[in-house]
Amino acid sequence: MDLIISHSCPSCGGPVEMDEADRLTVCPYCEVQNYMVGGRMHRYVLPDTIPDHIDRRSVVYFPYLRFKGNIYTCAGRDVDSKVLDTTHQGLPVRMLPPSLGLRPQAMKISMVHKGLAGKFIRRSETAAEVLHRAEKLARSAVGSVEDTLHHRAFIGESVSCLYLPLYIDNDRVHGGVLNRELGRLENWLVDSENLMDLKKSWLPTYLAMICPKCGDAMQGEPDSLVVSCANCETCWTEDKHRFTKVPYELIEGEPGDSFLPFWRIAVTTKGIEMDSFADLLRITNQPVVVREKHRSRQLEFWISALKIRPKVFITMAKGATLSQLNYPSGDVRLDKKIMRPTLPYKEARQAVKSVLAETALNKKDVLPKLSEMSISVKAARLVYLPFKDRAHDFVQRHSPMAVAKSVIRTAYRL
Ligand SMILES: [Zn+2]
Numbered sequence: 256m257d258l259i260i261s262h263s264c265p266s267c268g269g270p271v272e273m274d275e276a277d278r279l280t281v282c283p284y285c286e287v288q289n290y291m292v293g294g295r296m297h298r299y300v301l302p303d304t305i306p307d308h309i310d311r312r313s314v315v316y317f318p319y320l321r322f323k324g325n326i327y328t329c330a331g332r333d334v335d336s337k338v339l340d341t342t343h344q345g346l347p348v349r350m351l352p353p354s355l356g357l358r359p360q361a362m363k364i365s366m367v368h369k370g371l372a373g374k375f376i377r378r379s380e381t382a383a384e385v386l387h388r389a390e391k392l393a394r395s396a397v398g399s400v401e402d403t404l405h406h407r408a409f410i411g412e413s414v415s416c417l418y419l420p421l422y423i424d425n426d427r428v429h430g431g432v433l434n435r436e437l438g439r440l441e442n443w444l445v446d447s448e449n450l451m452d453l454k455k456s457w458l459p460t461y462l463a464m465i466c467p468k469c470g471d472a473m474q475g476e477p478d479s480l481v482v483s484c485a486n487c488e489t490c491w492t493e494d495k496h497r498f499t500k501v502p503y504e505l506i507e508g509e510p511g512d513s514f515l516p517f518w519r520i521a522v523t524t525k526g527i528e529m530d531s532f533a534d535l536l537r538i539t540n541q542p543v544v545v546r547e548k549h550r551s552r553q554l555e556f557w558i559s560a561l562k563i564r565p566k567v568f569i570t571m572a573k574g575a576t577l578s579q580l581n582y583p584s585g586d587v588r589l590d591k592k593i594m595r596p597t598l599p600y601k602e603a604r605q606a607v608k609s610v611l612a613e614t615a616l617n618k619k620d621v622l623p624k625l626s627e628m629s630i631s632v633k634a635a636r637l638v639y640l641p642f643k644d645r646a647h648d649f650v651q652r653h654s655p656m657a658v659a660k661s662v663i664r665t666a667y668r669l
């Protein structure tokens with residue numbers, strides 16, 4: 256489940272609420288939209304009810320690291336997936352629970368901000384260790400331990416830091432959320448080696464939603480990772496603190512269609528040698544007569560650019576990849592009902608092996624070769640496929656692909 260984050264509008268300072276996955280803040284007061292720069296670990300603080308007689312400068316914030324994401328596993332003859340959402344102490348301490356459990360989901364948490372006067376406990380656990388722990392959890396949760404593991408990928412994962420406020424009163428440590436006494440003062444709470452001030456680099460930074468090409472206002476939904484300019488028909492994503500252009504096309508549909516985003520990724524592979532679409536059909540043993548049109552087509556994976564439940568995600572990617580010759584060429588007219596990407600290209604790229612494994616009808620031949628396989632990307636672009644807008648489903652115009660609207664709309668909330 257996504258956390259609800261409260262913070263202040265970067266333009267006017269008014270209180271704003273946003274979903275954890277959101278990148279766009281839309282302020283109800285000044286109506287200005289700002290795009291939050293990514294790439295750093297998000298840091299949040301749990302709300303406190305610390306009594307007034309406690310000096311706020313003596314408050315200590317204790318870190319928990321949170322992992323959230325989908326894990327795909329190719330083991331034995333199976334392709335499996337799992338959604339993981341866990342928190343773990345950033346420093347091993349007996350006094351505090353090893354995990355925050357479901358607590359943060361029931362609270363109004365906020366982003367770290369300049370107003371936090373206390374000290375922050377330095378964490379000993381790194382983001383890499385968090386991934387390692389998530390991997391271990393996945394191993395116990397997915398598949399049989401006896402199966403040989405061929406490949407594992409994290410897709411759309413995020414690691415964030417949640418701070419639990421603590422304070423000391425009469426030499427006793429108290430939890431600041433519920434004002435409960437936790438125990439006697441311990442060394443890690445006062446050791447200056449362990450304590451640090453809030454760092455400026457922890458605070459979120461923003462870009463104005465202004466088109467870098469024509470200066471017009473850009474459009475996006477709160478969780479869009481790609482935003483667009485209807486005036487000059489361009490799409491942009493944030494990379495290293497600036498908007499960079501995303502090549503894209505919309506495949507022709509009918510009036511009223513909804514357009515769902517896919518990353519179209521052209522690759523060559525080693526280990527399992529593939530260069531053309533014909534190679535993919537042959538390697539995965541598809542019941543298709545391989546013709547010249549397959550041989551002359553470069554190898555492309557078409558991977559959903561939406562953060563959706565892993566089973567639907569992988570099924571859509573398989574469907575679009577195998578049907579790619581059905582899709583006519585596109586144009587760049589943005590005056591349609593489009594759903595903008597919520598999964599970045601960098602994450603979609605990591606799904607290539609899992610999509611290949613899912614596509615293979617001969618899993619026992621293909622899966623054992625995945626660990627030796629390497630992939631190089633030749634080109635990538637965003638492509639919007641038209642879907643008929645039915646009562647409960649989106650049905651693709653050119654290929655046998657349908658997806659429940661509930662899956663797309665609610666995206667991925669546990
Ligand atoms: Zn504002």
Ligand SMILES: [Zn+2]
Nearest residue numbers: 466469484487
């Ligand atoms: Zn523009």
